[in-house]
Amino acid sequence: MTDSTKDIEALIEQMAKLPGLGPRSARRAVLHLIKKRNRALVPLAESMRVVAETARECLNCGNIGTSDICEICASEKRRNGELCVVEDVADLWAMERAGVFKGRYHVLGGTLSALDAIGPEELRIPKLLDRVESEEVSEVILALNATVDGQTTAHYIADQLEVRAKITSLAQGVPVGGELDYLDDGTISAALRARKAI
């Protein structure tokens, strides 16, 4: 790398900061893009510019979309009284890909964490309590990650909501396609405790 290639080097450095990429894969990706300038690099640069201009957080639920109120919140069809609480937009997208949930979402934007000084005000918890009232929510589904912080946050929210709505959480058990041999003890215990008659 020499002086005149500093634009390329800068691009590699920026790409290397993306989650899932490191310096080596960033170099490969950038070389790939330069070799396919018109079919890959130019359209990708343009897509990024467009997304940088249009992407925004939904003021209601925290989902990322291209308007102030996301499509899900804007749809009357999805106002069925069910509200699914997730930690992150990625979790919302994962739920949507599963395609089973027909209600609305609420993205917390993280989990409570005493260590990182993240309290309810840093998350979207006050807004959640508002929504449960104003949107006449009958069931709050806590789809938080099965981590310590996720479960602490779930308990906190359940305490806050108490009698205002029915509160449920995702079932724990053996993943579809999962092999017992590869599962951790905690998952097996949970699956056994929640066993069902067939």
Added chain:
Amino acid sequence: MTDSTKDIEALIEQMAKLPGLGPRSARRAVLHLIKKRNRALVPLAESMRVVAETARECLNCGNIGTSDICEICASEKRRNGELCVVEDVADLWAMERAGVFKGRYHVLGGTLSALDAIGPEELRIPKLLDRVESEEVSEVILALNATVDGQTTAHYIADQLEVRAKITSLAQGVPVGGELDYLDDGTISAALRARKAI
């Protein structure tokens, strides 16, 4: 993903086509970029636009830079009679990172392959033969990959150059930091055949 988020979906699809990324890591990368719009997404889009405009192949050696003749070819200092032949720009960059080679490069742009109908004309081999004459090259170092195609190409080039210059290739042996237990038989055999007195 709904209609109004199709720009975001399009960006994820394009990112997923990069080597080293798949749909899942592309989604994570795009979410990361959107969350850091001003610090990551906007500068990255701009860097890509700049590179798309300025990056080009060196007309002499095939390296990628920002002018018609790359910095290495343009530098008189690097005209020391040594010419290092590599398959790809990535290999050239790897050699430069090692920082030991002080001569010039020649990027073939691939290897000979009967199966894919890639002959000498499809690579930068005629240009290589020209350069060996015109740049008064005294030594051609064949730094091709230790694959069947790489070695076939090396033999072909060695045949073509014959008496015009001294021809060498990279040493084969145990990688620095390598453990014998993890090396393949071929590498161990090569290292043993090339053993040196200490």
